[in-house]
Amino acid sequence: MGSEKQGFIWLSGLLFLNILVLSTADVHYYEFFLQESQFTKLCSTKSILTVNGSFPGPEIRVRRGDTVFVNVHNQGNHAVSLKWEGVKGSIDGSNELIQPGTNFTYKIELKGEIGTLWWHATSAWAAATVHGAFVISPAANEDYPFPAPTSDQTIILGQWFKQELTEGDKTIAPGRADAYTINGHPGETYGCSNDTTFEMQVDYEGLYLVRVINAVVNETMVFAVASHSFTIVGQNGAYTKRSFTNSLTLAPAQVVDVLLCANVNVGHYYITARPSSGTYITNGILRYLTTSS
Template identity: 45%
Template sequence: MNSKYTLLLEIIVGIMLLAGQFFCMVEGDVHYYDFVLKEKNFTRLCSTKSMLVVNGSFPGPVIRVHKGDTVFVNVHNQGYYGVTIHWHGVKQPRNPWSDGPEYITQCPIQPGTNFTYEVIFSEEEGTVWWHAHSDWTQASIHGAIVVLPSIGSAYLFPKPDGEEVVVLASWYKGNLKELVDESMQDGSDPPHTVHDDTINGGSQEIFVLAPETRHIVGRLIMAKPIFFE
């Protein structure tokens, strides 16, 4: 081989090796979560209904990471219909198959099966969220994602003494998916009546702060399905 091309090849290989070492150095931590989707009874406004929720809670669990981290979320669907999960506000560069829109980047996760998402927090920092991306199942399947600054980086403001995650959602007395399915069959409008608003799953939330508290980060998520019509 011509010595000139040999030298060029060696330079290219050297650059690739250095780049690989650099990315290894800046690579963040890897986290693993299990999301179990299952029906559970909830009582509110003097009536009880069954809802599909994650890990038995409404809203679902909070994911906590640092900028640059990667999260693997294994979603086990123990419900009665297919569901996907979308990572709202996460860019997912070169990773569209884990983005979650139903019938766009993947088929729904069928009942009795599971699917593992790879969520890459490449540039995000602050508060984003995850939610179901299948019909109106988002009403009960959602939660916050807290993305802290990368390790070794400082906040853009005084380091907070604490934080509060606040998830605002809507409460419907009936099964929202069934109501929407019925409206699709008879051609009527989908339900617009919200019977209650929720704060972290309840009708109200009390936040108690220590007297010495000076800086609090409030992480607010608007998870109302009607908001996304």
């Protein structure tokens, strides 16, 4: 009898929480324009398919329980559809191609998803450049189940190909990448002086929620920050039991949320990302802005 009562109280509490979240939910509208854009990396310029002219694409940032409408205008040369990794409910039109010159609006109703998801083109050639983060913060009346971060930072591990991934009316499945990127930056390891390097700025003793997305097709990626460790707090749109590590190994399409405490000697430290196969490596910089007392 006691266990049944406890179960009823637990279910009642969960139902109340869901009602409370839904009562404070918002509706968000995003406009995505698929278009060809010129980008220069590895000392050469090429045309790539982008969303709103950026690589990676725009970040969606909402709260738990919100509803999101994303109107996708295909101004490119090929039919494309988008996949919403980690969204639990079904999404109308997710299996249909958006033809050039047309548009389609995705309706995404969030339920229990929390933390970081991401979106990308369904075809491998387009997914190499058409992808972005989908960040779901706690609802207005919710707290994090871990110490509240000073700030958060999204990091998308990507890849870059020198070859064109489209030729005429044909599309080419990407092979091995010529470089890897952190938020679109190849870093300083590929020998091109014009390449840019990602930089994350932190304050001493700040606590940062870092959202790491592996958008690299068919490659497991290893991510680390020199002299710093991570506390894993979430994966693939859900909170997890906390665990500790000095590096992250992310399978293709995997997302991991970690806490990083900026509490080592003030300076700058390399952020590194590499495929587990060991081919190539890209780097960024973690830079302290304030000094320790």
